[in-house]
Amino acid sequence: MNKADLIIVGGGPAGLTSAIYSARALIDTIVIEKMLPGGQPILTTFIENYPGFPEGISGPEFAERLESQARRFGARIITSQPVKEVLRVDSGFEIKTEEESFFCNAVIIATGTSPRKLNVPGEDTFTGRGVSYCAVCDGAFYKDKVVAVVGGGDSAIVEAIYLTRFASKVYVIHRRDQLRAEKILQERAFANSKISFIWNTVVQSIEGEKKVELLKLKNVKTEEVSELSVDGIFVYIGSTPNSSIVKDLVEMDENGFIITDNFMRTNIPGLFAAGDVRSNTFRQLATAVGDGAIAANSAEKYLGELSWKR
Numbered sequence: 001m002n003k004a005d006l007i008i009v010g011g012g013p014a015g016l017t018s019a020i021y022s023a024r025a026l027i028d029t030i031v032i033e034k035m036l037p038g039g040q041p042i043l044t045t046f047i048e049n050y051p052g053f054p055e056g057i058s059g060p061e062f063a064e065r066l067e068s069q070a071r072r073f074g075a076r077i078i079t080s081q082p083v084k085e086v087l088r089v090d091s092g093f094e095i096k097t098e099e100e101s102f103f104c105n106a107v108i109i110a111t112g113t114s115p116r117k118l119n120v121p122g123e124d125t126f127t128g129r130g131v132s133y134c135a136v137c138d139g140a141f142y143k144d145k146v147v148a149v150v151g152g153g154d155s156a157i158v159e160a161i162y163l164t165r166f167a168s169k170v171y172v173i174h175r176r177d178q179l180r181a182e183k184i185l186q187e188r189a190f191a192n193s194k195i196s197f198i199w200n201t202v203v204q205s206i207e208g209e210k211k212v213e214l215l216k217l218k219n220v221k222t223e224e225v226s227e228l229s230v231d232g233i234f235v236y237i238g239s240t241p242n243s244s245i246v247k248d249l250v251e252m253d254e255n256g257f258i259i260t261d262n263f264m265r266t267n268i269p270g271l272f273a274a275g276d277v278r279s280n281t282f283r284q285l286a287t288a289v290g291d292g293a294i295a296a297n298s299a300e301k302y303l304g305e306l307s308w309k310r
């Protein structure tokens with residue numbers, strides 16, 4: 001039966017943490033995930049700053065552990081079903097996927113974010129043929145090759161360092177003259193002889209015959225245009241919220257992130273949001289799991305009040 005007290009949309013760290021808390025509190029819980037459970041950690045090589053793992057943990061292993069913990073307490077996890085729309089109906093919410101509809105009394109939206117694109121010519125044409133957003137997925141294809149990483153934040157620098165395992169050369173292309181990444185990451189990158197930095201520069205186009213061969217670059221200070229021969233380009237320039245499924249339902253900020261209070265409540269009673277999809281948050285694993293726990297607790301209280309009223 002496609003019914004549950006609580007449906008969690010998105011099986012990343014925030015959603016799976018909500019599922020651990022709600023299923024353990026004996027709330028009938030379904031998680032609907034568009035791909036495999038785990039979220040962004042599946043695309044992450046190594047996590048060093050999540051408390052409790054002093055030696056660090058691989059992203060995919062972290063994801064697997066979250067999933068098995070949620071299943072252990074009885075959460076039903078439905079995979080490979082993208083949710084298309086969330087609707088308010090008399091008795092609660094209808095959650096529509098391409099294949100079917102689910103009904104519930106409360107919903108937690110934990111759909112996270114997707115990588116922001118460069119939006120330059122060649123990016124779409126060569127995605128999967130030299131353009132990538134995931135070093136852990138595609139890095140091994142670049143053994144002894146030359147790659148570029150675009151970005152200057154934590155993700156860009158972590159993945160640039162990871163790519164030096166395979167690539168003979170890694171160029172980091174950044175539109176500013178200094179990095180935003182944590183100092184400890186910066187020091188590691190500056191000390192790595194395989195990494196070179198191209199400052200104050202943006203990618204204008206990605207070119208090649210059948211796969212990526214060349215980047216056209218522009219220096220934003222001098223306006224000078226140059227060419228860089230590469231075999232691949234990895235893009236880490238931020239993220240956009242996966243919030244379109246509730247776009248006509250909940251209040252969002254100007255960038256499409258869902259607005260909540262400190263209890264993860266949105267402006268719609270019974271509809272909660274947690275993790276990276278939320279406005280004004282730090283967007284890390286520790287904050288995503290914290291949000292997930294709070295959202296589950298708020299949903300539990302909401303469901304309790306609902307049954308008391310009926």
Ligand SMILES: Cc1cc2nc3c(=O)[nH]c(=O)nc-3n(C[C@H](O)[C@H](O)[C@H](O)COP(=O)(O)OP(=O)(O)OC[C@H]3O[C@@H](n4cnc5c(N)ncnc54)[C@H](O)[C@@H]3O)c2cc1C
Nearest residue numbers: 010012013014034039040083111112113275276283284285
């Ligand atoms: C390369 C990289 C490295 C990182 N490294 C670190 C790190 O070292 N430390 C750290 O603390 N944080 C790190 N982060 C950030 C961290 O991964 C995120 O903050 C965290 O994953 C957010 O969790 P979330 O559950 O909110 O969202 P996500 O992890 O984005 O999960 C959302 C889930 O929802 C699913 N979904 C989306 N739309 C739908 C839909 N319509 N229907 C059904 N399912 C849907 C997605 O498939 C996904 O599984 C890193 C991120 C990246 C990209």
